[in-house]
Structures are given as structure tokens and as C-alpha cells.
Amino acid sequence: MAEVLLSGVRKAYGDVTILKGVDLHIRDGEFMVFVGPSGCGKSTLLRTIAGLEDITSGDLSIGGRRVNDVPPAERGIAMVFQSYALYPHMNLFDNMAFGLKLAGMSHQEIHDAVHRAAKVLHIDHLLDRKPKDLSGGQRQRVAIGRAIVRKPQVFLFDEPLSNLDAALRVRMRYEFAKLHEELKTTMIYVTHDQVEAMTLADRIVVLSAGKVEQVGAPIELYEHPCNLFVAGFIGSPKMNFLAGEIVAADAAGAQVRLGNGVVLQATVNASGAKPGDKVTLGIRPEHLALAGANAHGAQTLTAPVTFVEALGSSTQAYVDVPTCAVGTETPEPFSVLLDGRTPLAAGQALAFEVPPEWCYVFNAEGQAYPRLAPSAGAMRQARAA
Numbered sequence: 001m002a003e004v005l006l007s008g009v010r011k012a013y014g015d016v017t018i019l020k021g022v023d024l025h026i027r028d029g030e031f032m033v034f035v036g037p038s039g040c041g042k043s044t045l046l047r048t049i050a051g052l053e054d055i056t057s058g059d060l061s062i063g064g065r066r067v068n069d070v071p072p073a074e075r076g077i078a079m080v081f082q083s084y085a086l087y088p089h090m091n092l093f094d095n096m097a098f099g100l101k102l103a104g105m106s107h108q109e110i111h112d113a114v115h116r117a118a119k120v121l122h123i124d125h126l127l128d129r130k131p132k133d134l135s136g137g138q139r140q141r142v143a144i145g146r147a148i149v150r151k152p153q154v155f156l157f158d159e160p161l162s163n164l165d166a167a168l169r170v171r172m173r174y175e176f177a178k179l180h181e182e183l184k185t186t187m188i189y190v191t192h193d194q195v196e197a198m199t200l201a202d203r204i205v206v207l208s209a210g211k212v213e214q215v216g217a218p219i220e221l222y223e224h225p226c227n228l229f230v231a232g233f234i235g236s237p238k239m240n241f242l243a244g245e246i247v248a249a250d251a252a253g254a255q256v257r258l259g260n261g262v263v264l265q266a267t268v269n270a271s272g273a274k275p276g277d278k279v280t281l282g283i284r285p286e287h288l289a290l291a292g293a294n295a296h297g298a299q300t301l302t303a304p305v306t307f308v309e310a311l312g313s314s315t316q317a318y319v320d321v322p323t324c325a326v327g328t329e330t331p332e333p334f335s336v337l338l339d340g341r342t343p344l345a346a347g348q349a350l351a352f353e354v355p356p357e358w359c360y361v362f363n364a365e366g367q368a369y370p371r372l373a374p375s376a377g378a379m380r381q382a383r384a385a
């Protein structure tokens with residue numbers, strides 16, 4: 001087990017800077033997940049920790065030891081790649097034993113270590129097989145087994161499940177969680193998958209263009225994103241964004257006038273805002289509720305439905321409410337997530353309530369005004385106390 005510390009880590013290829021000064025403290029035994037859009041530098045950051053890439057400037061330490069110039073094999077890490085990277089001509093036992101033989105371990109020690117790891121991963125009955133005779137999920141288990149037998153201080157996983165089909169991903173996700181529970185080793189995991197990040201991580205690092213946007217527990221990022229980027233990135237379906245203007249604001253709340261003239265209340269600390277300020281109002285599709293039959297309440301929006309996705313367990317309705325773009329992205333259509341049994345059809349008018357405690361407000365620079373409503377995380381802590 002070990003903590004991993006990054007301080008001002010930069011990585012450049014020639015004139016192009018990929019990592020722009022990353023500061024991170026990954027705690028001993030923590031399951032840390034890196035997420036961010038394609039090309040933001042997740043894999044580069046992981047490969048830098050592994051020692052597969054040199055650091056241009058900054059410091060990296062693993063287990064209290066500065067490792068900037070330490071070769072990968074001596075860093076106490078084991079990395080598992082998306083592509084498995086197994087030796088095709090070797091059976092599973094030899095694939096898993098290879099590194100241990102190189103390290104000069106005895107025959108008995110290797111036998112015990114491989115069998116123990118194979119048992120944990122439920123592949124102990126397959127040790128004589130070659131990789132080509134395995135399913136994708138089994139191959140990935142071998143790759144993980146090869147990492148486990150080395151008893152690293154830190155595991156590094158680069159999108160380990162992305163070659164698997166949806167059902168197997170769910171199964172393997174569960175097994176990763178169990179594995180971490182059992183080994184209690186520091187794990188750093190790169191993924192594109194929101195659900196993997198939310199369910200596996202103790203904490204998530206959201207990266208954008210080589211910089212850390214926010215680090216926090218999954219529920220913290222969901223409930224209290226620090227800026228528009230994190231708000232738009234964390235959460236599925238995505239948060240709706242509406243352009244607005246401050247009508248009144250203080251430390252207890254803000255009133256925001258939307259483009260259509262409707263004024264919505266948001267329970268945020270907007271003491272830094274003043275009337276006339278341009279803001280973005282954010283509201284998640286799952287926090288909207290159908291309004292009562294003749295609702296004309298202050299927190300109600302009414303708009304025609306443009307498209308309906310009935311998923312069985314839930315229904316996602318797209319409605320004709322003008323949204324605004326975040327960064328360089330094109331605006332996403334406004335959506336409302338409703339109970340799966342809600343009868344809806346395109347063209348019908350939908351009235352829905354916008355709860356003030358679930359409204360997010362971002363200033364012109366995209367920074368969030370802190371939400372004041374007690375979060376689910378805080379309520380759980382209070383109940384537990």
C-alpha cells in the first residue's frame with residue numbers, strides 16, 4: 001500500500017503541453033478514478049505515474065519516495081491495460097508467473113501466488129489454457145491476476161473494461177469493487193464510463209485539457225460541482241443549462257430570469273452576484289417533477305414535448321426549452337426524467353416543477369455559487385452520527 005503524490009506535474013511533447021501542472025494526493029488504499037473527455041490527458045497522467053512517460057517538470061512520489069527518475073519496474077506499481085497485453089503462446093499460469101520468474105522467486109512461491117490470485121479471480125480452473133481459448137472477460141481477469149501476483153503498492157488500470165460487452169462490464173465492475181475491498185491496495189483507474197467512475201471510486205478526479213477541474217467523492221461532484229465543466233460532465237443524463245440573468249441575489253438565494261421571462265428561485269449562496277449579472281442556471285433532468293393538473297406556480301415551466309424515450313424503468317422526455325452551450329459544445333436539448341409509466345407523446349404540453357433546492361447557478365466565468373440545500377451525502381452523515 002502507498003500514497004501517491006503529484007506536485008506541479010507537467011508533461012510536454014515538444015511544444016505541446018499535455019499535462020499543465022497537476023497537483024494530486026492519492027491516499028494510501030484509496031480507489032481513485034480519473035475521468036474527462038477524450039484527449040484530456042487521463043492516460044498520459046496514468047502512464048506518467050507508471051513511469052512509461054517521463055515528467056517534463058514537477059515531482060512524483062510513491063510511498064514517500066520520489067520516483068521521477070526511477071524505472072517502472074522499481075516503482076512498486078502494476079499496470080493493467082485495456083488490451084490485456086497477454087503473451088499468446090503461454091498458458092494462463094505462465095502468463096501470470098512470468099514476472100515472478102524474472103524476479104527470481106522459487107517454484108513453490110510462484111505456484112502459491114498464482115493459484116491464490118487465480119482463485120480470487122475465479123480462473124483457477126483455466127490455468128492450462130492459452131489466451132485465445134478464453135472469453136474477453138477471462139482474459140481481463142488474467143491480466144489483473146498478473147498484476148495481483150506482483151503484490152504492487154499501487155495498481156494502475158487504463159480503461160480495463162472497455163473491450164467487454166455491457167453485461168460483462170457490470171459483472172467485472174462488481175468484481176473490481178470486491179477486489180479493492182479485499183486487497184485494500186491503492187488503485188488508480190482511468191475510465192470513460194460514468195457508472196464505473198461513480199460506483200467504484202472513493203474519489204474522482206475530473207480532468208479537462210490537462211488540468212484538474214475538481215477532485216471529490218462521487219456524490220460530492222454530483223451535488224456540488226465547482227464549475228460548469230464538472231456539472232456538465234458528471235451525471236447521466238446530462239444537466240440542463242439555461243441562460244439567465246440575476247434579478248436579486250444574497251447569501252440565502254438567487255432569483256434568475258430566463259430568456260422567456262420566467263423567474264426561478266435557486267437556493268444558492270449568491271452573495272457575490274448583483275442584479276443584471278449574466279448567469280447559467282443548471283438543473284438535472286431527474287430533479288424535475290410533473291406539475292399538478294393546473295399548476296401555474298412560480299417554479300413551473302411549461303413546454304411542448306419534442307421526443308420521448310420510454311426506457312421502461314424511466315421515461316426521458318425532451319421538451320422545447322431553449323438551452324445554452326457549455327464551453328465549445330453545442331447546446332444539448334432540454335430533458336426531463338420521469339417515471340417509466342408516465343404516459344407521454346410528442347407534441348403534448350408538459351408542465352414541470354423546478355425545485356429551488358436543486359437549481360445550480362454559475363457565474364459568467366462558469367464558477368458555481370455554492371448550493372445551500374443539505375446534500376444527500378451530508379444527510380447520510382448526519383443520520384449516521
Ligand SMILES: Nc1ncnc2c1ncn2[C@@H]1O[C@H](COP(=O)(O)OP(=O)(O)OP(=O)(O)O)[C@@H](O)[C@H]1O
Nearest residue numbers: 013016018036037038039040041042043044045192
Ligand atoms: N507520444 C505522444 N506525442 C504527442 N502527443 C501525444 C502523445 N501521446 C499522447 N499525445 C496527446 O496527448 C493528449 C492526451 O492523450 P491521452 O491519451 O492522455 O488522453 P485521454 O484523456 O486518455 O484520451 P482517451 O480518453 O481518448 O484515451 C492527446 O491530445 C494525444 O494526442
